Amino acid sequence: MTIVCLYCNKPQEVSRRAVQLTCKHCYKSLKVEDILIKQYEARRSIETCGMVVVEKRGHVVADRILCGGLIVRGKVKGAVTSRGSVLVGPEADLIGDVTAPALAVGAGAVLNGNYQIVPTQPE
Ligand SMILES: [Zn+2]
Structure with missing residues (x-):
């Protein structure tokens, strides 16, 4: 791949x-691996070419999150730069700036930050 x-x-x-x-x-x-977050985790940074998935009971606090894609079902606080789509589920929280090619947000989600939703530049 x-x-x-x-x-x-x-x-x-x-x-x-x-x-x-x-x-x-x-x-x-x-x-390259996907990172699954199922509980509270505070980290300086999360960096992976894979997906970051924050489960319902997951709560991640990080200075920055660099990832291939992000799915939030729980809570995220941090600056996110994603190469792929960011999906924020219903009732999820995403607090922080987001740069991604696409953003989808469920009803009831809480967002707070600056959003730059721009298609990835072709190489
Ligand atoms: Zn490189």
């Missing part, structure tokens, strides 16, 4: 079983 580096935006091939790799363009370490 092809992933796009979170830092230099260059695509590269990775094995489907890979969970981590070093970008061959900028040499930064990249996580």
Whole structure:
């Protein structure tokens, strides 16, 4: 499969079983796995080329979240930059700035931040 580096935006091939790799363009370490958050977690940053999924009882507080996609069913506080769509479920909270190519929000969700919803630039 092809992933796009979170830092230099260059695509590269990775094995489907890979969970981590070093970008061959900028040499930064990249996580490829999906991150599932089911409880309260405070982190400095969350960075993955995969999906970040925050379950109903999940609550993540992070300075920044860089991800391939984001699904929020619980609560998120942090600045989000996503290469793929951000889905905010009904009754979910997303507090922080969001940059993503698409945003879908369920009824009853709480949003508070600045939103830049712009299509991903083709390489
Ligand atoms: Zn890179």
